Amino acid sequence: MIADLKVADVPHISTEICRIATQAGADYVIVQGFLGEDVIESCSRAADIFVVCDMSHPGALDFITPNIEKIAEKAKKYASGIVGPATRPESIKTLKRITGELPLISPGVKAQGAEVGDAIRAGADFEIVGRAIYMSRDPADEAERIYKKLKEIGDI
Amino acid sequence: MIADLKVADVPHISTEICRIATQAGADYVIVQGFLGEDVIESCSRAADIFVVCDMSHPGALDFITPNIEKIAEKAKKYASGIVGPATRPESIKTLKRITGELPLISPGVKAQGAEVGDAIRAGADFEIVGRAIYMSRDPADEAERIYKKLKEIGDI
Numbered sequence: 001m002i003a004d005l006k007v008a009d010v011p012h013i014s015t016e017i018c019r020i021a022t023q024a025g026a027d028y029v030i031v032q033g034f035l036g037e038d039v040i041e042s043c044s045r046a047a048d049i050f051v052v053c054d055m056s057h058p059g060a061l062d063f064i065t066p067n068i069e070k071i072a073e074k075a076k077k078y079a080s081g082i083v084g085p086a087t088r089p090e091s092i093k094t095l096k097r098i099t100g101e102l103p104l105i106s107p108g109v110k111a112q113g114a115e116v117g118d119a120i121r122a123g124a125d126f127e128i129v130g131r132a133i134y135m136s137r138d139p140a141d142e143a144e145r146i147y148k149k150l151k152e153i154g155d156i
Numbered sequence: 157m158i159a160d161l162k163v164a165d166v167p168h169i170s171t172e173i174c175r176i177a178t179q180a181g182a183d184y185v186i187v188q189g190f191l192g193e194d195v196i197e198s199c200s201r202a203a204d205i206f207v208v209c210d211m212s213h214p215g216a217l218d219f220i221t222p223n224i225e226k227i228a229e230k231a232k233k234y235a236s237g238i239v240g241p242a243t244r245p246e247s248i249k250t251l252k253r254i255t256g257e258l259p260l261i262s263p264g265v266k267a268q269g270a271e272v273g274d275a276i277r278a279g280a281d282f283e284i285v286g287r288a289i290y291m292s293r294d295p296a297d298e299a300e301r302i303y304k305k306l307k308e309i310g311d312i
Contacts, residue, residue: 008164008188010213010268032164034190036215057166059192062230063223071219112166 001027002050002105008032011042018047028080033071034064044078051075053095056085056108065091072098081105086114089122096123111135116149157183158206158261164188167198174203184236189227190220200234207231209251212241212264221247228254237261242270245278252279267291272302273309 003026007014018029031043033051043049053075054060054068064071068084068091075082076099084095086108095104103126106119110132119127129146136142159182163170174185187199189207199205209231210216210224220227224240224247231238232255240251242264251260259282262275266288275283285302292298 006164008162010211010263011215032188034164034219035211036213036218036220038213038215040215055166055191057192057194059167059194059196062192063190063219063227064192067219074218107166 001025002030003028004030006030006032006052007039007043008035009039011038014039015042015046018043018049022047030083033075033082034067037074037077040074040078048080049078050081050083050105051079052083053099054084054088054091056087056112056114060085068094069098075099076102083107084119084124086119086124086127087112089118092119092122092124116146117153120150120153157181158186159184160186162186162188162208163195163199164191165195167194170195171198171202174199174205178203186239189231189238190223193230193233196230196234204236205234206237206239206261207235208239209255210240210244210247212243212268212270216241216244224250225254231255232258239263240275240280242275242280242283243268245274248275248278248280272305276306276309 003021007017021029028050029047030050033053040051053071054065072095081103082095082099084092084104084106086106104124105126105128106124107128108114109116109127109129133139133143159177163173177185184206185203186206189209196207209227210221228251237259238251238255240248240260240262242262260280261282261284262280263284264270265272265283265285289295289299
């Protein structure tokens with residue numbers, strides 16, 4: 001289980017959040033890379049972490065997207081995986097170039113504008129689909145349809 | 157009551173966090189400004205917000221501190237107040253220059269290295285003291301001592 005807390009506080013608080021989430025059963029905790037290297041490093045001592053290197057919303061362009069290369073350089077030293085936006089395939093390519101084998105999970109599919117498969121084609125390892133499934137009239141059917149689409153891409 | 161959640165997610169999630177915190181009794185919710193203008197704007201429709209424009213830990217220098225002027229420009233359009241670090245008086249001066257009358261609250265006192273009064277002298281409206289009080293052997297006495305120091309500065 002990945003606890004998507006987008007942890008974004010000073011080191012001693014962020015670390016405590018990671019510790020509590022791990023104790024509560026989280027396998028991984030998501031931490032905001034924008035906080036800087038000391039936060040990433042200290043969180044990685046309290047939990048296995050995924051680090052957000054770029055985000056899917058338009059406002060990410062203000063401060064986050066211009067820094068993704070530097071954030072990824074720091075993240076790859078400590079993270080078990082990284083988070084990059086399905087809405088920005090170019091970001092995913094950049095992140096994969098820097099972080100190599102680290103798993104990249106990608107939110108922003110459908111409800112935020114990306115098509116199923118966009119992130120995987122750009123190099124993401126997993127796509128995260130939330131509202132498109134849980135707000136659909138038939139979530140099981142929608143999940144099945146998305147799964148099949150991704151499987152087709154995987155078979156190419 | 158200010159809910160110091162350092163909200164740092166995409167707009168629809170951040171807004172929901174702000175809404176829930178407000179419903180639970182928070183007068184204000186603290187939101188991370190580096191998320192960008194759409195997050196700040198949408199949170200401000202769900203809650204009265206304080207926006208973090210700079211932070212007190214060393215890692216803030218990696219990505220946040222270089223952007224404080226632009227973060228503050230966005231924050232002042234929507235925020236009821238802003239958050240700036242007692243450990244960086246220069247940041248507080250910059251933030252006050254940009255955000256003017258907006259209340260500035262300042263963490264990072266004592267445990268993180270700033271002296272009591274540093275932030276107020278730089279222009280902050282309030283200093284936030286956590287560990288120096290709650291981890292002291294006599295919290296009431298320590299709080300009293302800090303209060304007196306700040307009152308002296310206020311009287312200058």
